[in-house]
Each structure stands twice: as structure tokens, then as C-alpha cells.
Amino acid sequence: MSVTDYDVVIIGAGVAGLTAGALLAERGFKVALVTRGEPTACLSTGGIDVCSRYDNPLLGIKDLPPEHPFHFVSEKTIRESLDHFQTAMREMDLPYAGAVEKNRFILSALGTLKTSCLVPSTMEAAPQDNNDNIHIITFKGLKDFYPGYIISRRKKTGFSVYDAGVYSTMSIASHFEEKEFFEKFITWLTKLDIQEDKVAFPAVLGLESASEIVHTISVLIGKPVFEIPTIPPSMPGRRLFNALKGYFRKKGGTIYWSWTVTGIEKSGKIIEAVTTPSEGRPNSINAKAFILSTGSFVGGGLTATREAIMENVFDLPVHVPGPRDTWFENDYFSLNHGIGKAGIIVDSSLRPADTRWENIFTCGSILSHTEILKNGCGHGLALATAHVAVKSCMEYIR
Amino acid sequence: MNFEHCIRCTICVENCPVFRVNPEFPGPKQAGPDAQRFRSDRERAEDKWVLLCSQCKRCEMACPCGVEPAQIILMAQQRYGREHPRSLAHLMFANNYYLSTLGSFTAPIANMIAATEMGKKAFRAMGISTHTPFPKFRFRKLRNEKKNLNRRRKKVAFFYGCFINFYRPDIGRKIIRLLTSLNVDVVLPPQWCCGLPALGNGNLKLARFFAEKNAASLSNYIDAGYDVIYTCTSCGLCILHDYPGILKIPQGKKIAENSYDVHEYIIKLINEGYAKPDFGEVRRKIAYHIPCHLRALEIGYPAAKLMSLIPGMEYEIFDDTCCGLSGSYGFKKSNEATASQLGNRSISLIRKTGAETIIADCGSCRMQLGGLSGLTTLDPAEILCESLGITGKK
Numbered sequence: 001m002s003v004t005d006y007d008v009v010i011i012g013a014g015v016a017g018l019t020a021g022a023l024l025a026e027r028g029f030k031v032a033l034v035t036r037g038e039p040t041a042c043l044s045t046g047g048i049d050v051c052s053r054y055d056n057p058l059l060g061i062k063d064l065p066p067e068h069p070f071h072f073v074s075e076k077t078i079r080e081s082l083d084h085f086q087t088a089m090r091e092m093d094l095p096y097a098g099a100v101e102k103n104r105f106i107l108s109a110l111g112t113l114k115t116s117c118l119v120p121s122t123m124e125a126a127p128q129d130n131n132d133n134i135h136i137i138t139f140k141g142l143k144d145f146y147p148g149y150i151i152s153r154r155k156k157t158g159f160s161v162y163d164a165g166v167y168s169t170m171s172i173a174s175h176f177e178e179k180e181f182f183e184k185f186i187t188w189l190t191k192l193d194i195q196e197d198k199v200a201f202p203a204v205l206g207l208e209s210a211s212e213i214v215h216t217i218s219v220l221i222g223k224p225v226f227e228i229p230t231i232p233p234s235m236p237g238r239r240l241f242n243a244l245k246g247y248f249r250k251k252g253g254t255i256y257w258s259w260t261v262t263g264i265e266k267s268g269k270i271i272e273a274v275t276t277p278s279e280g281r282p283n284s285i286n287a288k289a290f291i292l293s294t295g296s297f298v299g300g301g302l303t304a305t306r307e308a309i310m311e312n313v314f315d316l317p318v319h320v321p322g323p324r325d326t327w328f329e330n331d332y333f334s335l336n337h338g339i340g341k342a343g344i345i346v347d348s349s350l351r352p353a354d355t356r357w358e359n360i361f362t363c364g365s366i367l368s369h370t371e372i373l374k375n376g377c378g379h380g381l382a383l384a385t386a387h388v389a390v391k392s393c394m395e396y397i398r
Numbered sequence: 399m400n401f402e403h404c405i406r407c408t409i410c411v412e413n414c415p416v417f418r419v420n421p422e423f424p425g426p427k428q429a430g431p432d433a434q435r436f437r438s439d440r441e442r443a444e445d446k447w448v449l450l451c452s453q454c455k456r457c458e459m460a461c462p463c464g465v466e467p468a469q470i471i472l473m474a475q476q477r478y479g480r481e482h483p484r485s486l487a488h489l490m491f492a493n494n495y496y497l498s499t500l501g502s503f504t505a506p507i508a509n510m511i512a513a514t515e516m517g518k519k520a521f522r523a524m525g526i527s528t529h530t531p532f533p534k535f536r537f538r539k540l541r542n543e544k545k546n547l548n549r550r551r552k553k554v555a556f557f558y559g560c561f562i563n564f565y566r567p568d569i570g571r572k573i574i575r576l577l578t579s580l581n582v583d584v585v586l587p588p589q590w591c592c593g594l595p596a597l598g599n600g601n602l603k604l605a606r607f608f609a610e611k612n613a614a615s616l617s618n619y620i621d622a623g624y625d626v627i628y629t630c631t632s633c634g635l636c637i638l639h640d641y642p643g644i645l646k647i648p649q650g651k652k653i654a655e656n657s658y659d660v661h662e663y664i665i666k667l668i669n670e671g672y673a674k675p676d677f678g679e680v681r682r683k684i685a686y687h688i689p690c691h692l693r694a695l696e697i698g699y700p701a702a703k704l705m706s707l708i709p710g711m712e713y714e715i716f717d718d719t720c721c722g723l724s725g726s727y728g729f730k731k732s733n734e735a736t737a738s739q740l741g742n743r744s745i746s747l748i749r750k751t752g753a754e755t756i757i758a759d760c761g762s763c764r765m766q767l768g769g770l771s772g773l774t775t776l777d778p779a780e781i782l783c784e785s786l787g788i789t790g791k792k
Binding site: 002003004036037038039040042043165166167168170171174177208232233238242249254255256257258259260276278279280281283298299300 | 405407408409411412413417418419421425458459460461462463464638639642651653654655656657665668669693694695696697698699702703704707715717718743747
């Protein structure tokens with residue numbers, strides 16, 4: 001008997017990996033997840049974008065180029081994946097609002113309306129048009145959030161500044177979970193006698209109990225309250241990561257941190273184990289199948305050099321979008337950079353194409369042709385493709 | 399040094415327990431890779447705030463780019479320690495091994511003095527916090543245990559560490575009995591403080607002195623066919639990470655390759671089919687607090703794996719919270735507020751689960767969490783012993 005043999009090893013702790021892991025664990029499989037560090041999901045606004053180009057994400061997906069990996073996912077699976085996510089997040093006290101037929105807006109820190117499909121309940125009350133008058137509460141010395149940007153776009157916006165005694169999103173968020181601080185803050189807030197329709201905060205209202213804090217403030221002042229995502233460190237991104245991680249563990253999954261895969265053990269067309277150097281001797285974890293969800297460039301799944309683009313774990317063949325001078329457009333903020341198409345080409349079961357390995361499946365932003373920035377499909381694609389990868393993986397194991 | 403790989407994503411900042419509660423500390427990104435670009439050998443170190451880093455290494459675990467902010471800060475701490483006079487508290491904790499040796503020879507008197515108001519006042523005057531009660535010295539140290547040399551196959555040299563030796567030799571004895579019950583021959587090699595307290599208090603020279611002595615001793619045992627096992631996750635991290643790394647111990651690599659956390663070793667025995675422990679039921683609802691340095695060992699959570707084999711055990715893993723004590727860190731008056739805020743936060747999360755017992759591999763985590771919460775704290779090895787019917791008595 002070996003206690004460290006698994007049915008499936010997931011590589012990468014982002015939205016795709018943790019979701020795939022939880023799905024397998026829920027079905028009784030022995031799952032381990034290995035990761036080098038924490039995922040880019042921590043840097044995100046916490047919103048689940050499915051396809052932000054259209055008012056209705058489902059119609060938007062139909063309009064995506066034929067190579068886009070969303071076309072490997074049926075509408076039924078997309079719906080299931082979002083339902084599953086919402087149920088899981090409710091269980092972890094981080095409820096998400098929204099439905100797949102219609103995108104919603106969250107107010108950005110620049111005062112624009114950003115499209116997303118499912119949003120954390122702390123952002124649910126964000127204005128859906130330019131009519132609501134809002135009052136912003138910000139914090140003295142908080143460098144990551146300037147209400148002036150929002151006021152320049154929404155002229156009737158009011159704002160007040162609270163001195164929390166600390167000056168970073170992280171430390172203010174942790175203060176909000178202390179009873180004494182919270183009570184003092186509420187006393188100050190109620191004295192303001194805010195006239196506007198809604199009250200907005202930068203996303204610093206707690207880490208573990210944000211939904212509850214937003215709800216409590218809203219009840220106490222009798223007005224809708226919502227959060228505005230900030231630049232990283234992003235509390236909503238971290239809450240999402242913590243909730244997904246907690247859910248995976250709750251279902252019986254095991255996580256190995258700081259576990260960079262640097263080698264494999266193989267036999268014929270099968271990968272038998274992945275190994276990491278660790279401080280002395282290499283450690284290895286065996287599994288029947290592997291799910292690769294290491295993300296793209298920032299996440300650490302892909303590396304680009306002057307000449308080529310490599311996949312970092314299994315050295316899988318990567319789709320390279322033309323010669324290097326076509327990878328980037330001149331406009332830095334363009335959404336059409338060719339590099340957005342780079343990634344792993346897969347068949348409809350999300351198994352990498354042109355490789356001899358039979359027991360690898362991929363999901364999330366490491367897939368090719370995603371163009372996540374342009375299509376606004378980050379976390380939504382991760383959830384949906386995780387479901388497909390898990391289905392193929394289960395069929396393979398059986 | 400790989401500070402140039404930092405992409406300024408701030409994931410490390412989100413993971414820094416000190417940054418969360420102490421606005422004086424600029425966080426691992428600024429104190430590590432950012433400040434590193436401005437550190438010059440030709441200028442005196444003026445970054446006193448690097449001393450506020452507790453060396454929990456959470457930033458290194460979180461970094462998606464392989465930067466090691468804690469290591470960069472550790473170097474800066476050593477440099478600051480060299481160029482500035484050290485406080486009395488730093489000097490004392492660096493030499494904790496000698497003080498503890500003295501303390502355990504004179505256990506009843508030492509404990510009594512530490513507990514009196516006068517004693518506490520004296521500690522506070524030296525910059526030592528009396529917020530967390532000091533661990534009590536025990537008369538009979540583990541070093542005095544009789545060696546048990548049976549002709550059995552697997553042989554291990556047990557690096558028990560100062561905490562077990564001076565304060566909780568009973569746990570050390572349980573671990574020996576646990577391993578013996580799995581047909582493993584345990585010896586206690588000559589050993590000294592691992593060196594981490596000296597390193598953490600800015601005394602690289604003393605750390606290297608301890609490390610060299612330990613390395614010579616452990617290396618002999620490895621050559622004679624022994625595996626080294628450790629139970630204190632911070633000793634383990636120092637031996638595995640700092641001996642071959644910052645301390646540049648020649649035998650460092652060999653020792654790292656042959657050293658195991660005690661639970662990691664038991665799993666190895668099970669996987670190899672060498673031991674087949676028959677775990678009995680343990681009806682307990684526990685919170686498993688993961689010490690920061692266990693995370694940093696990059697071996698997963700082996701004790702959690704073993705506890706999952708015990709019928710009746712209900713446990714929840716907490717690896718997002720640092721207890722705040724970080725060895726001698728929280729005992730310094732300047733860090734007292736940080737330590738107690740972090741400790742209380744960990745406890746409030748643990749309390750939400752309704753757990754009656756806190757498990758932690760690290761003695762100082764147990765001291766902090768038990769002291770602040772009043773809940774029972776146990777070493778995971780004690781749970782295994784309970785499950786296998788091994789008692790502390792012979």
C-alpha cells in the first residue's frame with residue numbers, strides 16, 4: 001500500500017486547477033494538487049468573466065473564432081460549471097451573484113463600468129448605469145485607490161475619508177474583522193448622514209467574512225453598499241483563491257505548496273509521476289492521470305524567449321502565433337496582441353495534440369487561442385474547461 | 399540573487415503576516431527585491447525595519463516567479479546585525495542554547511525566577527516580552543536518555559532540537575517509542591542548537607559554529623548508514639535549507655539528502671512496505687495549525703496524510719495563519735503587538751470550527767496558540783501514539 005499514490009495530480013492552483021481538483025474529489029477520486037506559488041487569480045478582481053464582449057455571454061461565445069477552446073464546451077456544461085461554482089462559493093460563505101444569460105457591471109477604480117458575468121456579492125449593488133448617485137468612503141493614506149478618478153466620470157459622486165490608522169488594502173481589510181475597529185468605524189459612518197443612493201468602498205472590507213461585513217454595513221446605514229476592486233494586492237482575488245482552496249480541501253483534496261515540477265517518470269506513452277527537487281532529495285508523486293492548469297505567461301505555464309515559446313512542465317508543443325514581430329502590436333494597451341493566442345493545442349477532450357502522452361489533460365488559460373484580454377473570458381473559461389478536462393480524465397481512468 | 403525576477407505582483411505582500419498587522423514593516427516586496435536594488439556594500443545599512451521580518455518564508459512559498467524575498471531579507475538582517483550594536487534581547491536569544499542548558503540544570507530555580515514579577519520586570523528591561531509565558535525547563539533532558547541499540551534494519555539518528563530537549567523531553571521519548579514500534583532503531587547523536595536562533599538574531603558566526611558541529615556529527619551517522627530525522631520543523635528547515643545555503647556547510651547537501659521529517663519518514667516506511675501500522679480509532683475534533691516552516695520545507699503536510707489514515711479523526715488544516723511567535727521573534731518587546739495580534743487572529747479562525755484540540759508540529763506555535771487560547775495543544779506524533787496505543791511511560 002502506498003499512501004502517496006493518487007488517481008489524479010493537478011498541476012497549478014488557479015481557478016481551473018482548484019476547480020478540476022474539487023470536481024474529482026467530489027466524485028471520490030484521490031486527488032493531489034501541486035503548485036509552484038500562488039495563482040494570478042489572487043491578482044484578479046474576483047469577477048468571473050465568461051465572455052465580456054456581448055451583453056449575453058452565451059451569444060458571445062457562439063461568435064468567437066472557431067479555434068477558441070470555448071467551442072469544446074457545450075452550453076450545458078458551461079451552465080453546469082457556473083452553477084457548480086455558485087453552489088460551491090455559497091458553501092464557502094463567498095456567494096456570487098449573476099447569471100450566464102446576462103452580463104453585469106462592476107464599477108472600476110477608474111469610474112468605468114466593467115463587464116463581468118458572475119460577481120462577488122460584495123459588488124452586487126454596483127450601479128448598472130450612470131444614473132445612481134454614489135458616495136465613496138475611502139481611507140486616509142491608501143495609495144491604491146483615488147476616488148478622484150471616479151468623480152471625474154460621475155460628477156455627482158460624493159466622498160468621505162476615514163483614518164483607519166493603517167494604509168494598505170491588506171491591513172485595512174484585516175482591521176475590518178476586528179470588532180472594536182468595526183464598531184468605531186460604524187459610529188463614524190452613521191454620523192456622516194449620507195444622502196446619495198448608494199455607498200461604495202474600495203475592496204478592503206475584510207478577508208474571511210467580507211460578504212457578511214458588506215451586508216452588515218448595508219443594514220446599519222439602510223443603503224445598498226458595494227465594493228470597488230483595487231489594483232493588486234486585490235482582496236476579492238484573494239478571497240476567491242482562499243474559497244476555492246478551502247472547498248478543494250473540504251472535498252478531500254491534498255495541496256503541495258512550493259512544489260515546482262522539474263521532472264517526470266515515464267513508461268511508454270504514460271507519465272507515471274511528477275518530481276520536484278525539494279531541499280535535498282527529489283520528491284515524486286504518482287498518479288494515473290495529470291491535469292495541467294499552470295496558466296499562461298504570468299501564471300508560469302509558458303515561457304517565451306526571443307526564438308520560441310515553451311511549455312514549462314511537460315515540454316508540450318505550443319502554438320506560436322507567427323514570427324516574433326507579430327506577437328505584439330505597437331499600442332501597448334491593444335487587446336489584439338498576437339501573443340494572446342499562444343498556448344497548448346488540444347483535441348476535443350482537452351488532451352494535448354501532437355504528443356505521445358496519453359494521460360495528460362489541460363484546462364484554463366494555458367490553452368491556445370483563448371485571447372483572454374480581448375474576449376473577456378478568464379475565470380469563466382477556466383471553470384468550463386476544468387469540467388471538460390475532468391470528464392475526459394475520468395473516462396480515461398475508467 | 400534572483401531579486402530581478404520580481405514582477406512586482408504583490409502576492410508576497412498579501413501573504414506576509416507581519417505586513418498585515420504592523421504598518422512599520424514595508425512588506426516582503428519592498429524589504430526584499432525592491433530595496434535590494436539600492437543596497438550597496440559601500441554604504442552602512444540603515445534599513446532597520448528588516449529586523450521586523452519574522453522569517454516565516456510565506457513570501458517565498460507564494461511567489462509565482464521563484465524570487466526568495468525572505469532570503470534577501472535574511473541577508474540584509476545579517477548585514478544590519480554586523481554593522482550595528484545588537485540589543486540585549488538579540489544577544490540572549492542568539493545564545494538561547496547556552497541559556498537553556500543553564501536553565502535546565504537549574505530547572506526549578508530558573509522556572510521560579512522567570513515566573514516572578516521581579517523576573518518579568520528584568521526581562522522587560524532587556525527588551526523581552528513577557529506576554530507569552532516562557533516554556534518551563536525540565537530537569538531530565540532528552541540527551542540523558544539511554545541509547546537503544548538493537549540490531550534492526552532501519553536506523554535513524556534523531557535530531558530532536560532544543561525545544562524537545564529542554565522543555566518537552568516527554569514528546570521526544572514518545573517519538574522514539576513510536577519509531578521503535580515501527581521496527582526502527584533510534585539513536586540520539588551528539589547535537590547542539592541547530593543555529594536558527596543565532597541566524598534569526600543576526601549572528602551568522604555563531605550560527606555557523608553550531609552548524610559545523612552538528613554537521614560533523616550527523617554526517618558521521620549518515621556515513622554509517624543512518625537516516626537523520628527531525629521533529630522540529632524550524633530545525634529541519636535550517637538543516638535542509640540554511641546549512642547548504644547561507645551557512646555554506648560542506649556536508650550540507652549530503653545531510654539535506656538524508657534528512658526526513660519524522661512523519662515524512664513514517665510515510666516512507668509505509669510506502670516501502672517496511673511498516674504496517676494498525677491505526678486505532680481516535681475520536682477527536684482537531685484544528686491542524688501548519689507551522690510556517692513546515693510549509694517552507696516543501697514536503698507537503700505528511701502528518702496530515704497520516705492523520706487521514708486514523709479512523710474517527712476529524713481535522714481541518716489551517717495553513718494561512720502564522721501564530722506570530724516565530725521562535726524568539728515574538729518574545730521581543732518590539733514584536734509583541736505583532737505576535738499577539740497574529741496569534742489571536744489564528745485562534746479566532748480555529749474557534750469557528752469548534753475544534754477542542756490544536757495540533758502543530760512546532761513547539762513554539764503550540765506555546766503561542768495554547769497560551770493565548772487555553773485549548774489543549776498536541777504534537778501530531780502524540781496523536782499517532784494515541785492511535786497506536788503507545789504511552790509516554792516505559
